[in-house]
Amino acid sequence: MPTLYTLKESNIRKTYLLITVFLLFIIGIGWIFSYIFESTGILIIAAVFAILTSVTSYWYSDKVVLYMTKARPVKKEDNPELYRIVENLCITAGLPMPKIYIIEEPQPNAFATGRNPKHAVVAVTRGLLEKLERVELEGVIAHELSHIKNRDILLQTVIVVLAGIISISAEFLLRSLWWGGGRRRREGNEIFYVLGLIAIILAPIAATLIRLAISRKREFLADASGALLTRYPEGLAKALEKISNDPNPLKTANNSTAHLFIISPFRGKSAKTWLTKLFMTHPPVEERIRALRGMKI
Numbered sequence: 383m384p385t386l387y388t389l390k391e392s393n394i395r396k397t398y399l400l401i402t403v404f405l406l407f408i409i410g411i412g413w414i415f416s417y418i419f420e421s422t423g424i425l426i427i428a429a430v431f432a433i434l435t436s437v438t439s440y441w442y443s444d445k446v447v448l449y450m451t452k453a454r455p456v457k458k459e460d461n462p463e464l465y466r467i468v469e470n471l472c473i474t475a476g477l478p479m480p481k482i483y484i485i486e487e488p489q490p491n492a493f494a495t496g497r498n499p500k501h502a503v504v505a506v507t508r509g510l511l512e513k514l515e516r517v518e519l520e521g522v523i524a525h526e527l528s529h530i531k532n533r534d535i536l537l538q539t540v541i542v543v544l545a546g547i548i549s550i551s552a553e554f555l556l557r558s559l560w561w562g563g564g565r566r567r568r569e570g571n572e573i574f575y576v577l578g579l580i581a582i583i584l585a586p587i588a589a590t591l592i593r594l595a596i597s598r599k600r601e602f603l604a605d606a607s608g609a610l611l612t613r614y615p616e617g618l619a620k621a622l623e624k625i626s627n628d629p630n631p632l633k634t635a636n637n638s639t640a641h642l643f644i645i646s647p648f649r650g651k652s653a654k655t656w657l658t659k660l661f662m663t664h665p666p667v668e669e670r671i672r673a674l675r676g677m678k679i
Contacts, residue, residue, distance in 0.1 A: 467519060471520065490513045492525075513624060528608045
């Protein structure tokens with residue numbers, strides 16, 4: 383059975399593996415298209431692009447996520463109560479104090495991001511601060527700090543950037559084939575043309591699989607770790623109930639960032655579409671609540 387320490391090491395290894403697979407994937411597509419268009423420059427550009435985006439995803443993916451969710455930093459004097467909760471839990475967990483961000487949205491929700499505990503961020507919505515009681519808010523913050531301690535945040539955040547880049551690259555390459563690949567296909571490169579087309583079709587599927595690499599077990603583990611941190615599982619259980627029952631949509635949420643939040647941010651019809659179900663990375667809330675209430679501390 384994996385421990386917190388082995389899970390942390392596993393998440394770090396999986397992050398590097400994902401980055402390596404991404405590098406090989408982009409370079410492989412670049413090689414195919416360099417053959418189709420008879421230009422080695424395409425392969426060079428693909429290699430440089432893959433390396434730069436991989437480095438960017440590691441060092442700046444948290445900033446990308448914060449920009450996408452329109453989160454803004456909050457100072458201690460702006461919300462001393464929130465700061466005290468985070469500080470106390472960080473002391474208990476043995477973690478450095480993360481930066482705190484607020485998303486001006488009515489839906490109660492939260493996520494953590496960053497490449498390691500020293501460069502971590504906890505973001506909460508305005509609705510979370512207004513609608514949860516203190517013990518419930520402590521449960522949510524403890525859950526997010528557990529993601530930081532377990533190194534889930536690095537894997538989760540890198541996936542957002544790499545999956546998005548793969549999808550964008552696929553669309554760009556499809557347009558390239560449409561406008562410039564026809565002539566070369568007639569010149570005898572049918573096999574490579576087909577390979578390029580297959581790569582383009584498989585790219586979004588690969589992006590989906592990368593997102594789904596975030597195991598649902600991580601949410602259960604973060605729930606359990608957070609409950610142990612506060613010594614009060616009922617606080618997080620009640621918080622999960624309130625968050626899941628809140629009808630407000632999270633306007634800044636999308637399929638790329640949804641897996642970061644403590645509960646899926648989609649509401650109403652958007653929560654029932656086949657696309658949302660395809661990208662579902664959270665276990666059922668009822669199972670999480672049942673597991674928390676079954677804990678003995």
